[in-house]
Amino acid sequence: MAFAAFATAEAQPQAPRKSSRIALFLLLPGILYLVLFFLTPLVSLLLTSLQAPLEYGDIGQYQYAFNWQNYVDVMTAYWPHILRSFGYALAATVFALLFSYPLAYFIGVKARRWPLLQSLMLVLVIAPFFISFLLRTLAWKQILSDESFVITSLKALSLLGPDAHFTGTPFAVIFGLTYNFIPFMTLPLYTALERLDLRYLEAGSDLYANPFTVFRKITVPLSMPGIVAGTLLTFIPAAGDYVNASRDFLGGPDTQMMGNVIEANFLVLLNYPAAAALSIILMAAILVLVGVYVKRSGTEDLL
């Protein structure tokens, strides 16, 4: 009996031959849920984006149509926001990568000898997750406000001009995006670097590669899955974010991103078709960018 059990386990380690009826029973509720509350909303969004205002209707009343003009309208009205979204998100992704790589390298490679320290540092990396994202951002706003200690001392040292501002500028928004998404960058980098076999690095330096060459030709390629995962996990939410860029947080009137105009159109102006068209543009652009990026970095199997 035991031998038979062993044999079947050998032959099909993870796929017992049970009827697929059970699989269907297990899958159906969750999949139906996602179809109902994820896929259909995307279809609703597409339909809404093509709606036209109801004739003689009130503000916020629309009817189904094939009004692709909406897309032209939002592109002409909001092209700076679209560019800004992707520009800010790209900058934040680059900064987060530069910030996180040495940190993840230290936790994942240098701290291997001290597992307790390693887990403590991981807790510190995810610690910001435990405190409200909005309050953290507001804390930065106050720490870096014009009257704050940091800014006044920078001005006293003439490192900043006398009427320079930080909050309300693109720098502040990029700073906020970078800060808020650092854990999303650090964790996948850590996971990749933690598995790095150091013998490869030794082999490299035994073959007279200098430390920089070893890093560029061995460490970076081996941590590529982490880099790709981290940049995607930072870029996607950063491009859609509207908290950091909001006027009450780190942004100003000239830093509004796509998320801000989607929110304003949907919840304030009740211009649902414009909000929907912008959402579809954002989603499509991200899918295309992600597809190209994953293909070029040679990590298709990640998906």
Place this chain on the structure above:
Amino acid sequence: MSGEVQAAAVLGGLAESEQSELSARGRRSNGPTRQGRIGLGSWLLPTYTILAFVFLLIPIVYTFVFSFNDSVKSNIAWRGFTFDKWLNVCNVEGGAVCEAFANSVIIGVVATIIATTLGTMIAIALVRYRFRARSVISLLLFLPMATPEVVLGAGLAAQFLAVGVPKDMTTIILAHTMFCISFVVVTVKARVASLDPALEEAGRDLYGSPAQVFWRVTFPLLTPGIVAAALLSFALSFDDFIITNFNSGSVSTFPKYVYISASRGIPAEANVIASAVFLFALVLVIGAQVSRAARAKRLAKLG
């Protein structure tokens, strides 16, 4: 939720999380380090790591410190130390902060229960059964994690609008459950995959009915993964603002409360709640880490 689970979950469908074997191999190969050769690296990287953690923790410390501020209305300038805000959290604005907090907890608990149930069922089916639509289902689970929150939020709001469903607590719960399911699947799937099928085989050999085998063998073994997934989805739901904002109508949640009051100044009571949640989560995570370390030590002694 432990660092690794967070890491695995954040990594989402992007990377498989079978790290244990590989990392053990990496650890063994640590060998003599080459730090001596680089010289600079031996102190540069640790210093950088410390500074990076200081940077990551600044807003958290700020939020915590300002929960003790003897502020009157807005909590911007430091006016002296007091315990009052901690003792009378619910006394401000007729308890608006506490009401928002309570709503967030209710939404988090209900969404977590539904998402964990549905997600666990999917995870078991994905690992244990072979079926044809597998890749389509994997894509359906991956997409919600790769879609910007503003698109998810606007999409659902457009759907509720089209169907004519009024926005209230139920719509928030429906929305939160949707984006939590994928994270649950990813977290639990790793656990199901690491389960030894021989244990269930043994249960069947001892004449256990399928139900008995599941509830007495499989389910207890899956519990750590399910608990981690539940904690993760609660954390995601509790801190979500963007999707909530589109689907909440007039219902207030804690993040929404912070966002709305940001323009006129956040009362210190919000800092109190955020700090309390932070401390609670920190204790939970460190407790889990310590108990896991103790268990590992015990197992090492046995083996």
